[in-house]
Amino acid sequence: xxxxxxxxxxxxxxxxxxxxxxxxxxxxxxxxxxxxxxxxxxxxxxxxxxxxxxxxxxxxxxxxxxxxxxxxxxxxxxxxxxxxxxxxxxxxxxxxxxxxxxxxxxxxxxxxxxxxxxxxxxxxxxxxxxxxxxxxxxxxxxxxxxxxxxxxxxxxxxxxxxxxxxxxxxxxxxxxxxxxxxxxxxxxxxxxxxxxxxxxxxxxxxxxxxxxxxxxxxxxxxxxxxxxxxxxxxxxxxxxxxxxxxxxxxxxxxxxxxxxxxxxxxxxxxxxxxxxxxxxxxxxxxxxxxxxx
Ligand code: ATP
Ligand code: MG
Numbered sequence: 001x002x003x004x005x006x007x008x009x010x011x012x013x014x015x016x017x018x019x020x021x022x023x024x025x026x027x028x029x030x031x032x033x034x035x036x037x038x039x040x041x042x043x044x045x046x047x048x049x050x051x052x053x054x055x056x057x058x059x060x061x062x063x064x065x066x067x068x069x070x071x072x073x074x075x076x077x078x079x080x081x082x083x084x085x086x087x088x089x090x091x092x093x094x095x096x097x098x099x100x101x102x103x104x105x106x107x108x109x110x111x112x113x114x115x116x117x118x119x120x121x122x123x124x125x126x127x128x129x130x131x132x133x134x135x136x137x138x139x140x141x142x143x144x145x146x147x148x149x150x151x152x153x154x155x156x157x158x159x160x161x162x163x164x165x166x167x168x169x170x171x172x173x174x175x176x177x178x179x180x181x182x183x184x185x186x187x188x189x190x191x192x193x194x195x196x197x198x199x200x201x202x203x204x205x206x207x208x209x210x211x212x213x214x215x216x217x218x219x220x221x222x223x224x225x226x227x228x229x230x231x232x233x234x235x236x237x238x239x240x241x242x243x244x245x246x247x248x249x250x251x252x253x254x255x256x257x258x259x260x261x262x263x264x265x266x267x268x269x270x271x272x273x274x275x276x277x278x279x280x281x282x283x284x285x286x287x288x289x290x291x292x293x
Contacts (some may be wrong), residue, residue: 001031003042003259010243010256015236020229025189026248039251046258047087053265054088056272057122063268064119064179067261068127070136071186072224073214074196075247077128080186083254084261085126094119097128106149110134110163111170119179131170132183135163135231140223164234171240181240182264184257185228186247190221 006029012018031039057063069077085093096117105113111131119125138144139160171181197218200210217224236242243260247253275283 001035001038001042003046003255004263007243007256007259007263010245011260012232012236012242012244013238015233015242018229018233018236020187020225020232020244023187023244023246025187025192025246027246028249028252031252033249033251036251039255043083043251043255043258044087046255046262047084049262050084050258050265051087051089053262053270054092054124056270057124057265057268058089058092059122059272060270061122061273062178063270064121065124065261065264066119066127066174066179066181067124067264068130068132068181068183069186070129070132070184070228071247072188072193072221073211073217074193074200075186075188076250076253077186079250080184080254080257081126081128084258088124092122093124093126095126095128098130098133106147110148111166118174121178131167132231132235135160135167136224136227139227140220160230161234164231167235168237168240171235171237175239180264180268182260183235183240183242184260185232185242185244186253187244188247190218192248193218 009029010023057065069081071077081095085095094117096114098114101113114127114131117125117127138148145155145159174181197210197215200206232242232244243256245253245256245260
């Protein structure tokens, strides 16, 4: 199983001809569930490699990594984040969840609240939802725009196009500053979402996960799919690609996401910092001092 090669199929860098129809949420690259144990091992390998690279990321202190997760409800964002990040040093990873904006946040431009959560150099930041909600939930429910306190004449038919442009420029800015941006759309089928909702209703220990609001949002399924498609069309780029990850099979989702994170870190050609002559000399001196104690 060559996950690296497999992953390419799900990476979108040029959105112009992107169509969600070309992506099957139940895709497992022809791999049957009989190899699930092997997939588990591969995931463990991926997590180990991530951990190794994260250590160098922190030591080198030059690059940062922003991972964005977007999906319909019950697609498995939380579980994927949990599994994929299970092996990394929590000191260098920050997870931020973005819900409906607060009154304070609505007093600012839409990128403001995410700005404070950007990864520092040497760190990884994970966005569980993100500024992309501004072209998803807000587009599906345009009445939300009215609560955004925007001057009236700035709210035109062009607003989504303008937001795409602002997001693209913002991500360009980040990547030009050494903050790599990788975006995941966990692509779930309508049928599997129903099955997971039912499971939440049927299993007492999963009842807490159930939300009637999620069932309400499900009524807007097609509008969401269109919004996701248009979003990917307009915001996929070489420097900030989207991964359209099949989400009907959790083991496959996790495997691909782990590999994508490893790839993003590898692309940085990370290296432990080399000490200067003076710093080397200081180490020698410290050694002598310890030995002479
Ligand atoms: P979980 O249900 O797994 O805890 P979640 O991300 O679904 O995680 P919820 O509190 O259920 O969290 O939902 C957050 C809600 O906030 C989503 O419906 C999302 O669309 C909404 N939201 C996020 N960002 C914005 C935004 N900028 N404007 C309006 N609504 C937003
Ligand atoms: Mg929810």
